[in-house]
Amino acid sequence: MTTQRVILTADDNQQIRMLVKAALRSLDHELIEAIDGEEALELALSRSPDLVLLDVTMPKLDGWEVLRFMRKRPETADIPVMMLTTAAQQADLALGESLGCNDYLTKPFTPADLRAHVERMLDG
Numbered sequence: 001m002t003t004q005r006v007i008l009t010a011d012d013n014q015q016i017r018m019l020v021k022a023a024l025r026s027l028d029h030e031l032i033e034a035i036d037g038e039e040a041l042e043l044a045l046s047r048s049p050d051l052v053l054l055d056v057t058m059p060k061l062d063g064w065e066v067l068r069f070m071r072k073r074p075e076t077a078d079i080p081v082m083m084l085t086t087a088a089q090q091a092d093l094a095l096g097e098s099l100g101c102n103d104y105l106t107k108p109f110t111p112a113d114l115r116a117h118v119e120r121m122l123d124g
């Protein structure tokens, strides 16, 4: 029996949030959702999730800004973060690395892809 973890997923696209939820349901962790970068940062600080999945393009704060703030705050500095990027954002991967991003997944992804990445990050 595995310990239940808290996973925060932040994406302004409702379909992506539903896809993530459906893909991760079988892992039986608690999933919390943010619809923009500001909410993502608030939830990261208040809920101390075990893993954060960040969309790059979001209103209020984009994913890179959320990551940058998280790494500056001691409460969230060590939380593993995976960025969900589109192919067009591949050029930004070096930026993500410099900001302390732990993993990337390119959209569109399959549910199995997402589960594999999440399980690896939670085990690692």
Ligand SMILES: [Mg+2]
Binding pocket: 011, 012, 013, 055, 056, 057, 058
């Ligand atoms: Mg988006």
